[in-house]
Amino acid sequence: MSIVKVSEKGVFGEGELTFGGSFVPEPLQKALDQVEEAFLRYKDDPDFERELDYYMHEYIGRPNPLYFAERLTAKLGGAKIYLKREDLNHTGAHKINNTIGQVLLAKRIGAKRIIAETGAGQHGVATATVCALFGIPCTIYMGEVDTKRQELNVFRMEMLGATVVAAKSGNRTLKEAVDEALMDFAQNYKDTFYLLGSAVGPHPYPLMVRHFQSIIGREARKQILEKEGRLPDLITAAVGGGSNAIGLFYPFVDDSSVKIVGVEPAGEGLETGHHAAPLNVGKPDIIHGFKCYVMDDAENCHSIAAGLDYPGVGPEHSYYKAIGRAEYAAITDQEALQAFLDLSKTEGIIPALESSHAVAYAMKTAPNMSKDQIIIVNLSGRGDKDVAQVYELIQRT
Ligand SMILES: *Cc1c(COP(=O)(O)O)cnc(C)c1O
Numbered sequence: 001m002s003i004v005k006v007s008e009k010g011v012f013g014e015g016e017l018t019f020g021g022s023f024v025p026e027p028l029q030k031a032l033d034q035v036e037e038a039f040l041r042y043k044d045d046p047d048f049e050r051e052l053d054y055y056m057h058e059y060i061g062r063p064n065p066l067y068f069a070e071r072l073t074a075k076l077g078g079a080k081i082y083l084k085r086e087d088l089n090h091t092g093a094h095k096i097n098n099t100i101g102q103v104l105l106a107k108r109i110g111a112k113r114i115i116a117e118t119g120a121g122q123h124g125v126a127t128a129t130v131c132a133l134f135g136i137p138c139t140i141y142m143g144e145v146d147t148k149r150q151e152l153n154v155f156r157m158e159m160l161g162a163t164v165v166a167a168k169s170g171n172r173t174l175k176e177a178v179d180e181a182l183m184d185f186a187q188n189y190k191d192t193f194y195l196l197g198s199a200v201g202p203h204p205y206p207l208m209v210r211h212f213q214s215i216i217g218r219e220a221r222k223q224i225l226e227k228e229g230r231l232p233d234l235i236t237a238a239v240g241g242g243s244n245a246i247g248l249f250y251p252f253v254d255d256s257s258v259k260i261v262g263v264e265p266a267g268e269g270l271e272t273g274h275h276a277a278p279l280n281v282g283k284p285d286i287i288h289g290f291k292c293y294v295m296d297d298a299e300n301c302h303s304i305a306a307g308l309d310y311p312g313v314g315p316e317h318s319y320y321k322a323i324g325r326a327e328y329a330a331i332t333d334q335e336a337l338q339a340f341l342d343l344s345k346t347e348g349i350i351p352a353l354e355s356s357h358a359v360a361y362a363m364k365t366a367p368n369m370s371k372d373q374i375i376i377v378n379l380s381g382r383g384d385k386d387v388a389q390v391y392e393l394i395q396r397t
Pocket residue numbers: 093094095122197198199238239240241242243244245307308352354355380381382
């Protein structure tokens with residue numbers, strides 16, 4: 001029996017304090033019911049699993065290594081640090097694990113069209129990629145402000161054959177992109193599949209995204225047992241919506257000897273309000289149709305890492321915090337930037353700014369642990385996409 005208590009409708013926890021669920025208008029609920037039905041029908045289907053395995057291996061390049069960062073470990077003088085190399089996946093991050101899984105589901109139920117929302121563009125690119133792979137028409141909603149900030153990602157999606165629609169209401173950023181995508185989905189769900197990018201949103205998305213991302217933790221568990229003959233003492237990952245983190249954490253959640261720490265972006269500092277750390281500074285509320293910890297002032301949401309810039313967080317992380325199964329630390333923009341530079345110099349691996357938050361936490365923590373202890377860090381993505389931004393940041397300081 002797992003310690004994770006979740007209802008059939010994706011409600012985590014029991015009693016007063018629960019998370020997740022689905023709080024949406026009726027037309028949208030119909031669309032979600034259709035996704036749930038598809039997920040339940042195929043998730044354990046041997047034929048579907050074979051097809052998923054095939055693409056995980058042949059297209060994404062899995063399994064990726066669990067790499068012992070020997071120079072980083074020696075430099076810090078404490079626990080052994082292993083990096084789960086999601087950065088080596090095709091397209092350079094973990095997001096493709098989920099987009100492949102969901103596109104295969106969409107294909108099974110005969111969807112003629114795929115839609116998705118994107119903030120900085122990373123999930124849009126991962127979705128456009130798998131739609132190109134299967135020749136399915138694809139529409140990506142993106143806030144108009146974001147389309148200007150991330151021009152090159154818009155071009156990348158278009159090169160892959162996607163149509164990018166700029167959301168022009170409100171602040172013209174991610175929230176409006178989500179609203180427009182949901183409206184499209186409610187209207188067109190009979191032939192359209194909404195491919196959601198993180199372990200957030202109404203049921204069944206958090207459970208479905210966990211299902212497809214858990215390959216990270218399953219591989220890491222097997223790999224550490226092969227290499228060290230035992231489980232790690234600490235596993236850690238950056239938390240935006242929480243998909244790469246839940247992917248690593250879930251297969252270890254019932255191993256009580258394994259400490260679990262998610263790392264939220266403290267941005268300019270938790271005390272400034274300019275962060276994206278709802279599990280550190282926030283309270284339970286409903287956002288985008290589900291219940292989770294939400295930042296006190298979502299308007300101030302900020303992180304150096306565009307992929308972490310979300311005012312809510314996955315319901316399962318909210319639940320792990322509430323029951324004390326995981327801790328959620330916070331790392332500032334400055335600390336993440338330093339870790340980005342340090343890992344590059346020490347190991348020849350340039351991490352994504354998102355992943356750099358988890359690297360920074362491991363670098364802070366390892367020296368306080370003994371040399372026979374083990375940390376696994378999820379290196380969720382590669383940092384090539386961030387080099388221009390880091391160049392500008394360094395020029396300015
Ligand atoms: C999008 C992204 C994240 C944050 O998303 P989660 O759903 O929290 O995993 C983290 N790392 C990278 C490299 C990303 O692209």
